[in-house]
Amino acid sequence: ARDLDLEFRVRADLKFEDIGGMEKVKDDIRMKIIHPLKNPELFAAYGKKPGGGVLLYGPPGCGKTLMARATAGEINASFFSVGLHQVLDMYIGESEQKLHKIFELARKSAPAVLFFDETDALAADRRDMRQSAGRNLINQFLSELDGAQAANDGLLILGATNAPWHLDGAFLRPGRFDRIIFVPPPDVGAREEIAKIHAKGKPLVDFDPADIAKRTDGFSGADLRAVFDQATELALTEAMKKGSVVPVSGKMLAKASKEVKPSTRKW
Ligand code: ATP
DSSP: HHHHHHHOOOOOOOGGSSSSSSSSHHHHHIIIIIIHOOHHHHTTTTTSSSSSEEEEEEEETTTTTHHHHHHHTTOOOOOEEEEHHHHHOTTTTHHHHHHHHHHHHHTTTEEEEEEOOOOOGGGGTTTTTTSSSOHHHHHHHHHHHHHHHHHHHEEEEEEEEOOOGGBBGGGSTTTSSEEEEOOOOOHHHHHHHHHHHTTTTTTTTTHHHHHHHHHTTTOOHHHHHHHHHHHHHHHHHHHHHHHHHHEHHHHHHHHHHHHOOOTTOOO
């Protein structure tokens, strides 16, 4: 169990304020996850139970993992993050067992958020069988979800996918992943906030987050981080030549934002 803990537990030290923009998503999570947990009687009066699963979907690099982690942080819960391939790349039978142990571990650590990334592997119609879950694992997963729902024991299940429409329909039934939240590409206001977050702790000159936001239409949060990484490299290269600190400039950031390609255009 210790090994599993080491493999999957991630510090839940983030809060919503550490995520730039995305106010609609945060509100959605408050309403669908946090409030039901905090006011179970009130929600029960409307026939709503806490628990069950929530599916986050949207383009890659736009903060699904970050949101899940911050959700755990907001409710002071343990956080376990499982890339489904970590369960899939095993011998037949072992995957099912490992999945069961992960649910057990999370239950023991309740209140806990158990987050599954790459749930695309649960797709019903995937050709590439090596990357997709077999029927046995899918059934195991479904029964774990049902168990978690029935026990109602402080375990929250979140999943992330880029393509919910490929997911085996059985996952979307009531009590399973029955709430769906779209995590969109950041708009211009969100990109400004994300730029401020990525800029933290760096020496800067002529830094205008609104200007960066305008230059980065279609960029994901992860693309924006790449912009800051590239600009920082430019500054570091100059700093090495000079032998002293050269701040990251607005110009370097503008140059980097031309080199990094936006990854969310098709969304
Ligand atoms: P994938 O579908 O590829 O798993 P994801 O949606 O889960 O992507 P994250 O892993 O949450 O994306 O985000 C990747 C990185 O991008 C984060 O570690 C963070 O540095 C940055 N990032 C994305 N969105 C934001 C945001 N709203 N605020 C701050 N940083 C962000």
